[in-house]
Amino acid sequence: MKKKAVRIQDLSFSYPDKSAALDRISFSVSSGESLGIIGPNGAGKSTALLHLNGVLKGKGEVRILGEKVHKGNLKWVRSRVGIVFQDPNDQLFMPTVFDDVAFGLLNLGWEKEEVQNRVQRVLKNLGLEGVQDRNPSHLSFGEKKKISLATVLVLEPEILVLDEPTANLDPGSRRNFLEILEGIPKTKIMATHDLDSVWQLCSRVLLMNKGKVIAQGESREILEDEKLLEQNNLEVPHRLLLEKKE
Amino acid sequence: MNSVSSFRKQGKNFFQRLDPRVKIITFTVFILFIGLTPPGDFYKFLAYLFLLGVFFTLSSVPFKRWVSRLALIFPLLAFIGLSVILFKQDPQWTRGEILWNLGVKTVLIFMSVLLLVLSTGFYRLVKGLELLKVPSLVISVVTFAYRYSFLLSQEAESMRKAKLSRSFGRRKKTQEVKTLMHMVPHLFFRTFERSERIYAAMLSRGFDRKVKTLILFRMKTEDWIFGFLFFLALGLIRGML
Known part of the structure; x- marks a missing residue:
């Protein structure tokens, strides 16, 4: 049986205005597995993701690589769980691309030479060699998205978490980004409305709505269930519809 | 910057x-x-x-x-x-x-x-303050105020464009002042919300309020x-x- 990379048990969370965002959700992700978390707007997907690295703390248990997340091990958790945020403008806040990608490494206390080597390596792997001295705000959205990914990959986390990874990307950039993600052999958790990308990348799916887990199972089982998806403001991914027609 | x-x-x-x-x-x-x-x-x-x-x-x-x-x-x-x-x-x-x-x-x-x-340069300056043992709370306030000022100007520009797109010709001064009075609190609220998201992104990459540089x-x-x-x-x- 594969080791659990992530285990969430009876997690509930309410925002300061008392609105319940999560209501006793439970799920787990095995090492090396890709899980797609789907659901309509306001389902609690992003809220759930922010519990994985301790940015939010609700009632219930969150375990990362077997360790319960608590105040004392947040630095370790955040080095193991890398979150790519939905809007790259929220993730890129330094004067240059190099600084943004190096930010996490510096916080973890890496030495200067290792920081420079790792930053250059990850930028090269993502085809971003020429932009390291540029101001991120001057780059295209697609480039910013890749740099956001770089800021997390450079830390070599074991678990990669992505919040709406393909949002606002043009078709070409989306295709390119998904190819990159497909090539990353890590445990992946992806919260998204883009069900075609879930179909492409994820072996398992978790459907959420109004802070609750509605269904979870193999991707095909959930994504083919037209009635279930429509009840939750979603629809069968186009790729699956095309496959069915063939 | x-x-x-x-x-x-x-x-x-x-x-x-x-x-x-x-x-x-x-x-x-x-x-x-x-x-x-x-x-x-x-x-x-x-x-x-x-x-x-x-x-x-x-x-x-x-x-x-x-x-x-x-x-x-x-x-x-x-x-x-x-x-x-x-x-x-x-x-x-x-x-x-x-x-x-x-x-x-x-x-x-x-x-x-x-x-x-x-x-x-801002980060060298803040690092200098940290090395001079200025209390970390003061440094945190300075760095966040600095980042917040950029966010504020970006959100203000975004709101200005949205307003212009729905403005047709010159308006009365009183109308402009009234619109501005509605926009200002909204501007601060939007900037605050964005700053919270950015702070979450910083925490996610191990930020611990200390200034780190390669120099x-x-x-x-x-x-x-x-x-x-x-x-x-x-x-x-x-x-x-």
Whole structure:
């Protein structure tokens, strides 16, 4: 049986205005597995993701690589769980691309030479060699998205978490980004409305709505269930519809 | 944002490369000297201005850049002037004397702070403050205020474009003021929400409120020489003029 990379048990969370965002959700992700978390707007997907690295703390248990997340091990958790945020403008806040990608490494206390080597390596792997001295705000959205990914990959986390990874990307950039993600052999958790990308990348799916887990199972089982998806403001991914027609 | 702020850039010339601790200490003393100089010592103010001119030249900060930043002081000077004209009560000083005293000191102090920030870079400056054992709470407030100011201007620009897209020709001043009054709280709320998301992103990459850079700050001979010459110059100005 594969080791659990992530285990969430009876997690509930309410925002300061008392609105319940999560209501006793439970799920787990095995090492090396890709899980797609789907659901309509306001389902609690992003809220759930922010519990994985301790940015939010609700009632219930969150375990990362077997360790319960608590105040004392947040630095370790955040080095193991890398979150790519939905809007790259929220993730890129330094004067240059190099600084943004190096930010996490510096916080973890890496030495200067290792920081420079790792930053250059990850930028090269993502085809971003020429932009390291540029101001991120001057780059295209697609480039910013890749740099956001770089800021997390450079830390070599074991678990990669992505919040709406393909949002606002043009078709070409989306295709390119998904190819990159497909090539990353890590445990992946992806919260998204883009069900075609879930179909492409994820072996398992978790459907959420109004802070609750509605269904979870193999991707095909959930994504083919037209009635279930429509009840939750979603629809069968186009790729699956095309496959069915063939 | 200033490219000198980068974690690894040392600065283009010796003035930019000076240890930030030396610059913070020398400029803090300089500002104190300016503040404590009696208003009648006109030649001292002239000497301070000359010293600032020399440093601006050495710093290689583009002229256009610091002039545009200097323009920010005019609203403050106008406010000071208005306050003095309307509320002056001290019988010992005339309005003119108070205006001169406050005005010249405000301009010189503002120029000093501007020079310090533009020639050092924000992150080097904040690292300097941290190395000088300034309380971490103060540093956190400074860094967040700095980031917040950029967010505020970005959100303001975004709202301005949205407003223009739905504005058709000139409107009455009262209507404009009313719209602005509605937009301002909204602007701060949006900026606050965005700053929360950015803070979450920073925490997610291990941010622990400490300033980390790739540059190792060590006092060099040129730092000591600069400090010595700076205090010598101040001493000469004080003694001779």
